[in-house]
Amino acid sequence: MSIYFPLVIAFMAIFFLFIGVKVIALKKPLLLSSKVFFVFMVLGFSPQLIMSFEIHTSSTGDIGVMSYISPLMFFVLLGFFWIQMKGYMAIGVSDDSFRNSLHYALNQNNIQFEEQLSLIKLPNINADIQVSVQSWIGTGQLKLKKSKDKYLLAKLVSSINEYFISNSVKPNNTTAIFYIVMGLFMLVFSGFFYFRF
DSSP: THHHHHHHHHHHHHHHHHHHHHHHHHSSSSEEEHHHHHHHHEEEEEEEHHHHHHHHHHHOOOOOOHHHHHHHHHHHHHHHHHHHOSEEESOOOOHHHHHHHHHHHHHTTTTOEETTTTTEGGGGGGGEEEEEEEETTTEEEEEEESSOTTTTTHHHHHHHHHHHHHHHOOOOOHHHHHHHHHHHHHHHHHHHHHOOO
């Protein structure tokens, strides 16, 4: 456990640094599957879960139901996030760049659409795309609803990335800079924890 915790922190730090540096260096927004963030959330919570199991197995007294509360909360929380974290996360986008790239992707794939507030209806294939953008920090999210086509969103994301590559799109670096700062802090913390303990 003494080596596991700093390794997890270092791994997460490298992930944050990778995202931040990539957005700033390439000067393009970046789209990643939300499940990637879920994996890192599992990693982030895993030391606490391991410690709760160690306490349970090393305890000589009867600590009863309370010993199961922490792991149970962990799995309930992860289940909730698994349901919530569908689709793709965008880093470095603005309202206009995200909207224009999505329109480009839909037109390129010959998909008719009707735009509504935070929702794009795809009447020909009986599906919806839920869109949310937090332009002040440069993030966005795409979720496909009601569609049985597992590859539709991946095709659209591929076209969105193509739009970002082929057009001059200035990214919003707020989240990218935050990720870099957090990654550096986490690396320092990981090193301190490793050499101190």
